[in-house]
Amino acid sequence: MTAAFPTPVADENQRLLSPDELEAALRDIGARRYHNLHPFHRLLHDGKLNKDQVRAWALNRYYYQAMIPVKDAAVLARMTDASLRRVWRQRIVDHDGDAPGDGGIERWLKLAEGVGFDRDYVLSTRGILSATRFSVDAYVHFVSERSLLEAIASSLTEMFSPTIISERVAGMLKNYDFITKDTLAYFDKRLTQAPRDADFALDYVKQHATTPALQRQAMAALTFKCNVLWTQLDALYFAYVAPGLIPPDAWQPGEGLVAEAAPVRQAAGTGTVEAADRPRLPRGVRLRFDETRAKHVLLAPERTFDLDDNAVAVLSLVDGSRSVTDIAVKLGETYAADPKVIEADILVMLNDLATKRVLER
Ligand SMILES: O=C(O)c1cc(C(=O)O)c2c(n1)C(=O)C(=O)c1cc(C(=O)O)[nH]c1-2
Secondary structure, three states, rough: HHOOOOOOOOOOOOOOOOOOHHHHHHHHHHHHHOHOOOOOHHHOOOOOOOOOHHHHHHHHHHHHHHHHHHHHHHHHHHHOHHHHHHHHHHHHHHHHHOOOOOHHHHHHHHHHHHHEOHHHHHHHHOOHHHHHHHHHHHHHHHHOOOHHHHHHHHHHHHOHHHHHHHHHHHHHHHOOOOOOOOOOOOHHHHHHHHHHHHHHHHHHHHOOOOOOOHHHHHHHHHHHHHHHHHHHHHHHHHOOOOOOOOOEEEEEEEEOOOOOOOOOOOOOOOOOOOOOOOOEEEOOOOOEEEEOEEEEEHHHEOOOOEEOOHHHHHHHHOOOOOOOHHHHHHHHHHHHOOOOHHHHHHHHHHHEEEHHOOOOO
16 A cells, blocks of 8 residues: 555665754755745735635635544554544544534634635535645545554644744735634634644654654655645646636636625615715605794604704705705705805705604615
8 A cells, every 4th residue: 555655765874863853854844845835825825815716725725624634533543552542632623623613624614604605515525626635635545554653744744834824814814804813713723733733743753763764754754745735725826826727627706605795775764865866855754834933844753853944945955856966056056156065065964864864865
């Protein structure tokens, strides 16, 4: 089975690195190959992607998130030592939670919903790129088929993730108006989980990579994992940034989204009256001349509003067909005044009446 993943050629002359040298060599792999360096991440973090490109990222990465506990279960299955399993099983709990609605996968679904996706569409993984599936599945196969040391070493990309997560969260919050802190809540927990997991895995690798060949295997495993992450972003870039060739079966912008809420139509009589609106009196409201008091009033069910001369002049022109601007122009002619000034004044007055529900837009 191991032939599927060629290990580096054992070099008998290779000297054994000290644990600290090994750590430095592993960190150097991350410094050169970790996915923070990928152009897609640079665009994502710098606010250079459009909403659909961010959606493509969220959708595809869901598959990675969903398969991480499958990968960790495969690692766990290789551990014959209960004390090791006791530590490793926490990773599965972190992603699956202890109850429905809990855990990292659920938080990633919230992220996907936060950018507009329908939850069931994301869960179905129908729209993910084949390349995402290939990369992630290769990770699961790798840990199932290689040595436990290699399986554990392949998780060491997590040593580098806190930096990229901080950069991503700050960048996305700053640069995208459709991203909120709640949407990115997934990453809050990762900032403590990842260093805890990485410390454990690094100690294990430093202790168990006791020959040059084992050290090289550990380094190769980490390189492989960097490539698992890198190729996922290559695929996203190719399909959704440039040249923008989306494979036939992959998500197309517009698919799998919850219909955007239609703007709530304001109830009659509420909301701001604007210059282009054609105001009218609601049913049951009438402009009347009150003979006994010798003045105009606005009669509404169980209420009467006294009107001054200006209000009467305006309301006598309110008929549901003239716009506020039309009314202002007409009054401007009658009173030889600037219609713009009149318009501003009557908007204040009409909005006051609209608030009292004796005028509709
Ligand atoms: O946001 C990231 O850039 C990032 C990177 C990595 C990583 O380096 O593998 C992981 C995660 N996030 C992550 O959220 C996660 O749960 C995770 C598990 C593992 C792993 O290999 O077991 N890596 C990562």
